[in-house]
Amino acid sequence: xxxxxxxxxxxxxxxxxxxxxSGPFLHALVDALGSPLNVVxxxxxxxxxxxxxxxxxxxxxxxRIWFAHKATGSSALVRHAAATGAGLDAxxxxxxxxxxxxxxxxxxxxxxxxxxxxxxxxxxxxxxxxHADGPGELTAAARLxxxxxxxxxxxxxxxxxxxGAGPRTLSRPTRFGTPERDLDRxxxxxxxxxxxxxxxxxxxxxxxxxxxxxxxxxxGCLRAVDALRLRGFQPRAIDVGGGFGISYLxxxxxxxxxxxxxxQAVLGRxxxxxxxxxxxxxxxxxxxxxxxxxxxxxxxxAAGAAYLDELLSRPAPGxxxxxxxxxxxxLCDLYAEPGRALVDQCGLTLGRVVEVRDDAGGPPRVRLAxxxxxxxxxxxxxxxxxxxxPRDDGPxxxxxxxxxxxxxxxxxxxxxNLCLEADLITRRTVxxxxxxxxxxxxxxxxxAGYCMDFTATRAQRRPLARKxxxxxxxxxxxxxxxxxxxxxxxxxxxxxxxxxx
Numbered sequence: 048x049x050x051x052x053x054x055x056x057x058x059x060x061x062x063x064x065x066x067x068x069s070g071p072f073l074h075a076l077v078d079a080l081g082s083p084l085n086v087v088x089x090x091x092x093x094x095x096x097x098x099x100x101x102x103x104x105x106x107x108x109x110x111r112i113w114f115a116h117k118a119t120g121s122s123a124l125v126r127h128a129a130a131t132g133a134g135l136d137a138x139x140x141x142x143x144x145x146x147x148x149x150x151x152x153x154x155x156x157x158x159x160x161x162x163x164x165x166x167x168x169x170x171x172x173x174x175x176x177x178h179a180d181g182p183g184e185l186t187a188a189a190r191l192x193x194x195x196x197x198x199x200x201x202x203x204x205x206x207x208x209x210x211g212a213g214p215r216t217l218s219r220p221t222r223f224g225t226p227e228r229d230l231d232r233x234x235x236x237x238x239x240x241x242x243x244x245x246x247x248x249x250x251x252x253x254x255x256x257x258x259x260x261x262x263x264x265x266x267g268c269l270r271a272v273d274a275l276r277l278r279g280f281q282p283r284a285i286d287v288g289g290g291f292g293i294s295y296l297x298x299x300x301x302x303x304x305x306x307x308x309x310x311q312a313v314l315g316r317x318x319x320x321x322x323x324x325x326x327x328x329x330x331x332x333x334x335x336x337x338x339x340x341x342x343x344x345x346x347x348x349a350a351g352a353a354y355l356d357e358l359l360s361r362p363a364p365g366x367x368x369x370x371x372x373x374x375x376x377x378l379c380d381l382y383a384e385p386g387r388a389l390v391d392q393c394g395l396t397l398g399r400v401v402e403v404r405d406d407a408g409g410p411p412r413v414r415l416a417x418x419x420x421x422x423x424x425x426x427x428x429x430x431x432x433x434x435x436x437p438r439d440d441g442p443x444x445x446x447x448x449x450x451x452x453x454x455x456x457x458x459x460x461x462x463x464n465l466c467l468e469a470d471l472i473t474r475r476t477v478x479x480x481x482x483x484x485x486x487x488x489x490x491x492x493x494x495a496g497y498c499m500d501f502t503a504t505r506a507q508r509r510p511l512a513r514k515x516x517x518x519x520x521x522x523x524x525x526x527x528x529x530x531x532x533x534x535x536x537x538x539x540x541x542x543x544x545x546x547x548x
Contacts (some may be wrong), residue, residue, distance in 0.1 A: 048175065050107070052169030052322065052456045052458065052478035053301075053304065053305050053308055053476075053478060053499075054301055054377045054478050055173075055296055055301055055302065055345065055430055055431050056296065056297045056298055056301060056432055057295060057296065057297060057431045057432060057492040057493060058294055058295060058296055058297040059297070059492060059493075060091070060392045060546060061491060062088050062090065062091050062392060062519075063088060063091070063392050063395060064492070065519070066086070066088065066360075066395070066517065066532065067108075067395070067434050067436065067490055067492075068277050069532055070151040070436045070437065070488075072532050073397060073436055073488060073490070074436070074438060074488060076397070076515060076534065077397055077488060079179065080513045081416075081510070081513060082397060082398050082399035082415075082416035082417060082488075082491030082514065083234055083276065083396055083397060083398050083417035083421045083422065083539075084396070084397045084445060084512055084513055084514075084515065084532075085121075085394060085395075085396050085417065085494070085499045085500075085512045085514040085515070086394060086395050086396075086514075086515055086516075086517055087121050087123050087124055087393055087394040087395065087512070087514060087515070087516050087517070087537060088392070088393050088394065088516075088517060088518070089123050089124055089126075089127035089393070089496055089516055089518070089542070090127070090542065091390075091391070091392045091393040092124055092127055092128055092389055092390060092393050093127065093130075093131050094212075094388070095235070095351065095352070095385075095388065095389045095391055095392075095393075096112060096114070096128070096131050096132070096133045096389060097131075098351065099112045099351075099352045099354065099355065099383065099385060099388075099389070100112060100124060100362060102352050102355050102356045102359070103263075104311075104383060105261050105356065106356075106359050106371040106375070106381075106474060107375060108359075108371060108374055108375060108380070108381045109380045110380040110381035110382055110383070111133075111134045111341050111380065111382055111383075112132075112134065112385065112389075113133065113134040113135060113136040113156075113157050113382060113383065113384045113387050114128045114132050114133050114134070114135050114136060114382050114385070114386070115136040115138070115159075115289050115384045115385060115386030115389070116135055116136060116137050116138065116142040116145070116146060116313065116382075116386075117136075117138045117160075117386060118386030118387050118389070118390055118495075118496045118497055119386075119390055119393075119394075119495055119497075119499075119500055120499075120500035120514075121394070121495070121500070121514060121516075121537050122145070122149060122537050122538050123514075123516035123538075123540035124390060124393060124394075124495065125145060125146060125149045125535045126149045126150060126540060126542060127540075127542050128147050128149075128389075129146075129150035129151050129155075129542075130150070130542040130543075133389070134151075134155045134156060134157060134320055135155060135156050135157075136156075136157050136158075136159050136178075136289075136369060136384040136386075136439065137156055137157070137158050137159070137175070138158070138160030138461065139158050139160060139166065140163065140165050140166040140169060143156065143158060143166065143169055143173075143175070144168060144169070146172060150401070151176075152173075153170075153174035153175045154174055154175075156170075156173070156176070156372050157175065157176040157178055157203070157286075157382070157384070158170045158175050158176070158177050158178060159178045159205075159384070161179070161180065162180070162184055164187065164191075167184070167187055167191055168186075168191055170197075170200075171188060171191050171192055171195070171197050171200050171535035172195070172197065174198065174245065176201040176202070177200060177201070177202045177203070178202075178203045178205055178250060178286065179202045179203065179204060179205060180205050180223055180224060181205070181224070181225050181233075181313040182225070182227075182232075182233060182236050185202065185233075185236060185237065185240060185244060186236070186240070188200055188202065188243070188244060189240040189243035189244050190243075192243035192244070193242075193243055193472075197285065199242070199244060199245045199249045200243065200244055200245065201245050202244050202245065202246050202247065203246070203247060203248045203249060203250050203284065203286050203382070203474070204225065204233065204246060204248075204249045204250070205223065205224040205225065205249075205250055205251065205252055206224050206227055206250070206251050206252075206264075206267065206268065206269070206271055207221050207223060207224030207225065207226055207227070207248055207252055207253075207264075208220070208221070208226040208228070209222075209227045209251070209263050209264050209266070209267030209268075209529060210226060210227070210267060212526075219504050220424065221252055221254055223252040223255070224251065224252045225246065225292050226324055227270075227271065230271055230274055230525075231274075234274065234280075235279075235495055236280050236345065236488075237280070239276065245320065246275060246280050246282055247281075247282060247283055247284055248272070248282045248283060248284030248285055248286060248379070248380070248382065248511070249271040249275070249282060249284075249285060249286070250268065250285065250286025250287070250288060251264040251265070251267070251268060251286070251287070251384065252288060253288065253289060253329065253535065255290065255431065256292055256344075256356055258357065259288075259364075260373060261287065261358055262361050262362075262363060262364055262370060263364050264287075265285065265287060265358070265363070265370050265374075266363040266364060266365055266366065266370070266373075268285045268286075269285065269363075269373055269374070269377055269379075272285065272377060272379060273377075273542040278507065282379075283378070283379060283380055284379055284380040284381070284382050285374060285377075285379045285380075285381060285382065286382035286384065287355075287358070287381065287382065287384075288383070288384050288385045289383070289385050289386050289387075289388070291350060291352070291354040291355055291383075291386060291387075292344070292347055292350045292351065292354060292387065293347070293350050293351055293387055293388055293391040293493070293496065294345070294346055294347040294348075294350045294352050295343070295345045295346070295430075295431045295493055296345045296346040296431060298346070299346045299348070299528070300344055300355075301346075301433065301547060302346040305320070305430070306340065306342075308327065308399055309319060309326070309327060309329065309340065311516060312324070313326040313329040313331060313336065314331060314336060315331070319476075320475060320476055321474040321475045321476060322460055322471055322474045322475075322476075325474045326338070326339055327340050327342055327474075328340050328341035328342070331361075333536075341428055342428045342429075342430060343427060343428035343429045343430075345429060345431060347432055348389075351385070351388040351391055352384070352388070353438070354388075355383060355385075358370065359371030359374070359381075360361055382399070386496060386497075387497060388496075390495040390496045391493065391495075392493060393495035393496075394493070394494055394495030394499060395490050395491060395492045395493065395495075396417070396422045396490070396491040396494045396498070396499050396512065397488050397489075397490050397491075398413060398415040398416055398417035398421070398422065398472075398487065398488065398489050398491070399415065399416040399486065399488055400413060400414075400416075400483045400485050400486065400487045400488070400489065401414045401415060401416075401464070402414040402485060402486060403417050403459075403482065403483060403484065403485065405480060409460075409484065410457075410459050410460050411457065411459045411460070411513035412459070412460050412462050413459045413461050413462060413483055413489075414462045414463075414464065415463065415464065415472060415489060416464055417463060417464060417467045417472070417512070418463035418464050418470050418472075418506065418509070419463050419465075419469075419470050419471060419472055419502075420502045420503050420504045420506065421463075421499075421503055421511075421512050422445075422472060422491045422494055422499065423460065423497070423498045423499075423501055423503075424425045424473065424494065424498050425471075425472075425473045425474065425475075425490060426498075426501075426502050427497055427498060427501075430473065430475055431491075431492065431493070432477070432478070432479075433461075433477065433479075433487060433489040433490055433491045433492070434489070434490040434492060435480060435481070435483060435487060435488075435490075436487065436488040436489070436490055437487050438484070438486040438487050438488075454475075455480055455481040456478055456479070456480055456481075457478065457479055457481065457482045458477065458478050459474045459476070459477055459478075459482075460476060461473055461477055461489070463543055464509065465506055465509075468525050470493075478507055496499070499512065499514075503536050513536070513537075514536070514537035514538075515534045515535065515536055515537060516534065516535055516536075516537050516540040517532050517533065517534045518532070518533055519531075519532060519533075520532060520533060
């Protein structure tokens with residue numbers, strides 16, 4: 048059993064699965080536009096946004112879902128989001144400019160992240176809501192409103208480090224937000240800025256996916272809303288931020304099997320699972336396993352909208368009643384800022400096989416016409432198999448259903464096109480259903496969230512991946528076996544065009 052291929056089969060919904068069955072179409076795109084190539088499916092974003100909206104309806108909560116722009120560099124995805132009921136979370140001046148140019152109006156934008164004066168000015172000028180990080184941003188925003196005689200600016204107060212001594216204290220420090228213990232001082236500042244700023248709500252910043260910590264923070268925000276109201280303000284929203292995640296893998300058993308095998312490999316009880324015996328954060332000292340896996344939880348039983356549903360159904364740590372019920376009773380809207388979760392299944396990255404070498408012993412080395420920065424899955428701790436799209440026939444799934452592997456399975460190492468020892472597309476030994484050949488494509492699924500844009504560089508003056516938007520030929524058609532697809536350059540996509548759907 049230890050010699051059986053350790054597959055990590057990607058989770059694919061109907062849209063990207065149908066696209067990956069259209070091998071000739073994908074090869075034609077890469078022939079025309081080069082490798083690497085990023086392909087986005089805007090219609091998938093709309094389905095994800097509706098799933099989040101459905102959670103609000105189930106909990107009878109008014110509110111808004113703000114798409115966190117930083118997850119993607121795609122104009123097509125942002126323009127398609129503008130055609131839905133979603134708002135947009137802009138974390139920079141450039142993201143704000145892009146959102147306004149894509150069709151969002153100021154009342155549908157919330158600005159987050161550190162804010163320079165030019166960013167704050169445009170946010171105030173267009174009437175966006177400002178998620179203020181602390182006293183400095185509040186003071187600067189008020190000064191702009193007064194100087195340029197602008198309408199009162201809507202602000203959300205970003206808080207952190209909720210709770211007092213004991214188990215309710217958040218364990219993770221953060222450089223963002225105002226600690227809850229300093230809330231009174233912040234409200235004293237706001238008292239003097241009432242002519243310029245309107246605090247419409249509070250939110251939190253957490254660098255974690257822990258539902259326990261988020262529940263503590265959400266309960267702390269409810270206390271903060273009460274404190275604002277006692278001061279005569281009228282807050283009406285609580286912002287739970289992002290971090291809802293996605294599930295990259297189709298099978299929990301494969302993830303459990305691989306992570307167990309990783310532990311055994313680091314302990315020397317089986318062959319290494321990665322280039323150079325890399326342990327992904329695990330190591331052995333004096334025969335004892337140390338460290339922790341530095342990996343994204345690639346299989347998650349509750350992710351995206353389902354994670355938000357679980358959070359709202361969770362009892363508040365102090366009050367013991369469901370958080371969604373407490374929000375409803377407080378007459379608060381719910382704001383959420385999903386990024387990765389809204390572009391789940393919205394894109395994939397294609398790389399052409401250039402060379403296959405098996406002259407050095409060990410697994411064959413497959414060199415691709417892309418590099419690690421073009422498809423930053425591992426940079427974000429994500430492990431998932433690519434899908435092999437042969438040149439001469441239909442695509443071949445990256446892995447079969449769980450069970451004994453077919454005779455053609457082969458483990459390979461995926462190499463990038465830079466002259467750097469570290470340019471490995473993934474350090475993990477990847478199993479494919481058959482040996483790849485030059486001219487084949489490897490499709491890396493579900494890269495739209497961060498992985499196709501966040502780490503991309505022009506190292507060695509190699510071009511960045513082009514990006515195209517695709518849709519099935521007929522409304523409601525997922526592409527199907529051999530179904531027709533339409534495409535356009537990402538920057539040419541608009542929801543109202545024939546190509547855009």
